[in-house]
Amino acid sequence: MALLDAYVPVVLFLLVALSFPLLTFFATRLFRPTHPTPLKDLTYECGELPEGEAAIQFHFQYYMFALIFVVFDVAAVFLVLWALMIYGTASGVGPGASLADRLVVFGPIFAPMLLGFIPILFVATQYALKKESVIHI
Amino acid sequence: MSGALVSPDLFTLCKVLITGIMKIQSDAILASAPVGSPVEPLRGIAYFLMEDWFLTFNAWMIAITIMVTWAAAIQLLTLMWMERKFYSRLQDRYGIMISIWSLPFWPFSWWAKRKNKPTHKGLGYLQNVADGVKLLQKENITPATADSAMFHTAPVLIASSTVMIFAALPFSEGFVIANVPMSLLFILAAFSLAPLGILIAGWSSNNKYTLIGGMRAAAQLMAYEIPLLLAVVAVLMYAGSLNVIDIVHKQELPLAMAGPIPIPSWNVFSIPQFIGFAVFATAMMAEMERIPFDIPEAEAELVExxxxxxxxxxxxxxFGFKWLRALAGSALVVILYFGGWSGPVFLTLAPSVGSTVVPIPIIPHEVWFLIKVYLLYLVFVWVSWSVPRVRIDQILNIGWKRLIPLSLLAILLAAGLAAFGPALGGVR
Amino acid sequence: MAVDWQLAAFLVLSVLEIGGSIMVVTTRKLVHAVFWLALTLVTIGGIYLVLQAEFVFLIQILVYAGAVPVLFLFGIMLTRRKIMEEVPAAEIPQTPAAPTPGEELP
Structure with missing residues (x-):
């Protein structure tokens, strides 16, 4: 339960952090004027009257980048998890272990992980991003 | 924990303070309401004031207020002031110079005649306070066709997620609100909540140009989070833990001696971490929406x-939370690569207050941390105000096609050196 | 009084999560639905934390609350503009009246 004890101030901080902008907004009601005119209600387009709807030609690349981001975010998370387990403070080697001991511990994990996973990840990024030759954004 | 001014813990200091204050109040109430007098129920208040959960709650509230004021008010103003003075000097002008002597009433320059008033002869630190006060009293205009619920929720989302970074970001070993076991990932998670708020803000204004800006900002911020995560993996291999305080402790050991001065084993002094530092700093500049990655807020193109x-x-x-993210980003770079708050303590004064001896180190860890953060932030400002803006497709190009392979290379090298380095004669 | 803080936290988070998920499916505006989805995912992460799985909580915030609602929003914006506004009641397709049971079975 030491974990939950460590997160108690985070919960209190979250309450303070949520109320901080809300209090700021309500406090400014005392200070600011309120004179609405029809001109103020228009959206800003550098001084011109806004024409048409606020619909633009959406490019597909935005969606594709978000999709690729989700995939590689999860892959990066797997890398974090792997590094934490192997190189974490609970791993089997201390600072004084010799090269032979380290080879025994790290070797079987090193080869497939680093020589297999990371090159595949690299090739995957390059392939996914080569599919669009010019980025239209 | 020698060397930190706030020791052992911010919460402990606040608890001591609040216990002292409550004890004074409680004793005063107990003295004024003796047993048998008609105001005896007041003794219940005195016992309530000294209850443990009440003291703990108040101590946390004071600690949180101190941290939020320190980070979101004092450091924010200092960073804004430093940036404005620095880039003004780069542009060969003085920069902001309004100071407290510009106020036209007593005891400031009330005596000078109108043409001799020294309005522009100061440091300029209060200019940002004046800007904040000006913004407080501006009218709140909502576009009539905007989605009102989302329009008002988006700033709250952005602001709260940025302030949440400071729940786990330490300014020294003791100056931290919550030392959670995986604080580095907590900070990165708080960083990653921003693109949602920005996209909602850009969409709900019902303006084509804010929508374009919001979508580009979300695409850019998301594209640069993966190099951040991958560079963190490389640091994790060297440090063995995701706890920020442990990462800094690993960097305090001396690496070599340059004459009488020991060189600490900062992460930036090792080859894979240097590549990781380049990747992390570039990705952090894009996360801070700083020029050259300024397209979402392109001032000449999309107004704001x-x-x-x-x-x-x-x-x-x-607007202010852009600087808060800059503070958090620079602090993160300093913690991960430049040894955080570690620095030599030249002298430790030990005056005794009452019956306890209070050690005051010179120079304490907090000051070292601030020095490093300010210097790194000035380097970011220097790069910002010297290079032109990069186009959005070039930004995404750099993020996806250049930084990710570099960080994967850093991970490969770091994995090899962290596993076999200490046995091969301490190669880093 | 001994308050079981773990149970209290779980109850508060569950109420927020169930309320958020109800709002996701019943709101008329799609962008509001994405916002409530983000809230639901964050509170699910909170429940992971109450169950003492800190890494899963942080990864939930990092991946789910940081990327998946943005993905949804980009997907929504790819469609027609009218989709992003309130769907008027006339356009909701009505299901045809279901036959009474017993009519069709032999």
């Missing part, structure tokens, strides 16, 4: 980008 339609204090909040 996704926050054009905000006015008054809403604008002030989201």
């Amino acid at each position: 980008g996704w926050l054009t339609e905000y006015s008054g204090m809403r604008f002030g909040l989201v």
